[in-house]
Amino acid sequence: MGRLDALATRRFDLLVVGGGIVGTAIARDAVLRHLSVALVEQEDLAWGTTSRSSRLIHGGLRYLAHGDFRLVRQDLHEREVLLRTAPHLVHPLPFLVPLYRPRSRWWLGMGLTVYDMLAFDRSLPGKRWLSRQEALQIEPALRPQGLEGAFLYYDAQAPYMERLCLENAIACAQGGGVVLTRCRAIALRVHRGQVLGVEVEDRLTGERGQVEARVVVNALGPWAEGWLGEALPRPRRPLLRLSKGVHLLLPSLTRHALVLFSPQDGRLFFVLPLEGCSLVGTTDTPFAGDPASATAEPGDVAYLREGASLAVPGIQDAPLYTTYAGVRALAFTPTRRESDVGRRHRLLDHRREGAKGLLTVLGGKATAARAIAREVVDTACGLLGWEAESRTARTLFPGAPRGEWKAWLPFQEAFLHQQANLPPTNARHLARLYGERSAEIALLVAREPSLAEPLCPHHPDILAQVRYAVQQEWALTPGDFLLRRTLIGLSPCRGLDALDKVVSEMGRALGWSPAEAQCQREGYLQEIALWNTPRV
C-alpha cells in the first residue's frame, strides 16, 4: 500500500496544507470538533519557521510598544491556556530587563504595569523592580557600569516548540486524522468555483495523487503567498512581507532570560536560556527568496553580539556554537520597517476569487496558533454547515500530565526508573520531553533493555527515543530526530556525536540499505550546514 492511499480513499471535510504550528493547531482543533481531517507537509513537522523561533510563549513587550493591546491581550491569554494544557512543554520563564543610564525607568515600568494589567487572568507573578545590588546578585553576568537596577517579570518558554507542533499532529492522528509528511501540495483543484481538493506529490517516491476535501486551508507560513499565486493565478495586491530573524547559540552566559535593547536601532531582543546554552536573538530584516534558504550573515551575528555584549560583556568573545535563521510571514502593510509591522494574522476566504472552500492564513505568532486555529475552524465549520465549538482551550495536549506538573514530575521520574531502570537524569529528561507519553518509551526499554543506551556522552537522550520517533512521531530522517524531535542538533556537538547511532537505529526501523544510510548521514550534514556559523 502506497503512502498516498491513506489520503486517496475518502473525501475529507478539511485538508490542511502546511505542518507548522499553525497548520497542526488547525488540524487538532478540527479533529476535536469531529471533522475528518488530513494534513500534508512538504518536509517535516515544524520544519519551517516554527523550528526557528525564539521559542517564547508571550504577549510580547515589543508589540506593547507598538500599541497593539489587542494582540498582546490575546497572546497573554494564550500563554495561560498553554501553561495549563501543555505544562510539560511550556514553562514559566523569569526575565530581567536591566536598566542602564540614561534609559528612563519610568517608561519601562509603565509598559510592564500595562503588560501585567493585560494579563489579568495570569498565574505568573507580576513585575518587580530590583535595585542595582539585587540585580547584580541574581545576575552577576551583567555589566555593572551604568546599571541602575532591573525589572523582573515573567513570561513563558516552549524550549521544544517543535514538540508542541508535533503534539498537535499527534492529537490530530489520535482523533482519526491523517498526517503525511514529505508530501507536497502541488495544485489546487477547483470545479465551478468550488474547491474539490489538492493534487499532492509523495516526495519519497515521486508518486502523485489527489486528496479530495470540501475545505482546504493554506497554512504555509512564509510559503503561503507563493503557493496561492500558483493555485489561483490572477493578479492581486501583495499579501505578505517576509522578514528574516537570526539567533545565535552560545555557551550558557546568564542565569536568567534578559530583555535588551540594541544600541544600533533601539530594537528589543533577548538572551534566553536553552538547554544549557544561551540563545541570543533575534534580528528583523527584509527577506526575499525561498524561505528555506535563509541563513545568518556576518552582519546579523555582529548586530546581536555587539548589542548583547553591552549588557553581558562575556558575550563578545564567547564561542559561537551555531546560528539559525527563520522567516516571518507578516500580513502585508505597505510603509513601515519590518520590526514595526504588526504580528496579527489575517484569514482570507477566497470564495470571491472563484475558490469557495479555500482559506488562507497570513502571519500570526506561534503563541497565537490555537486562537488562529479556532477562528479558521469556525470559518471552515460555517462553510461545511457544521456546528461545533472549539474545545482546545480546555483539552490537554496528548503528553500533558493528568495532574499538577510539579507534583507529577518526581512521580513520573520514579515510575520510569522503576519500569525501565532508567537513571534519574534520563528519566527526568524523558518526562519533560514526552510528558505522559514517556511511559511508552520506558515500555520499549523494558522490553529491549539495550534501547536504554545513551545516544552520546553529553545528552540524556537514549536509543529508544529514535525507535519511538520513527514508530510514533513521523521521523523519517536523522534531521527529523536530531533537530525537531529532540534538540540534540542544536547543541555544541550539533548532533554529530550521536549521528552514527541515530542513523543505524533509524536504518533498522526503516529498512535502509548501507547506501541509503550513507545518503541520510550526508543529508544531515547538508541540513546543518545551512545553520553553520558564518565567518565574522
Ligand SMILES: Cc1cc2nc3c(=O)[nH]c(=O)nc-3n(C[C@H](O)[C@H](O)[C@H](O)COP(=O)(O)OP(=O)(O)OC[C@H]3O[C@@H](n4cnc5c(N)ncnc54)[C@H](O)[C@@H]3O)c2cc1C
Ligand atoms: C526569528 C523568529 C523568532 C520568532 N519568535 C517567536 C516567539 O518567540 N514566539 C512566537 O509566538 N512566535 C515567534 N515567531 C513567529 C512564529 O515562529 C511563526 O509565527 C510560526 O512559527 C509560523 O508557523 P506557521 O505554521 O504559520 O509556518 P511554518 O512553521 O513556516 O509552517 C509552514 C509549513 O508549510 C510547509 N510547506 C511549504 N510549502 C508546502 C507545500 N507546497 N506543501 C506542503 N507543505 C508545504 C513548510 O515546509 C512549513 O513546514 C518567530 C518567528 C521568527 C522568524
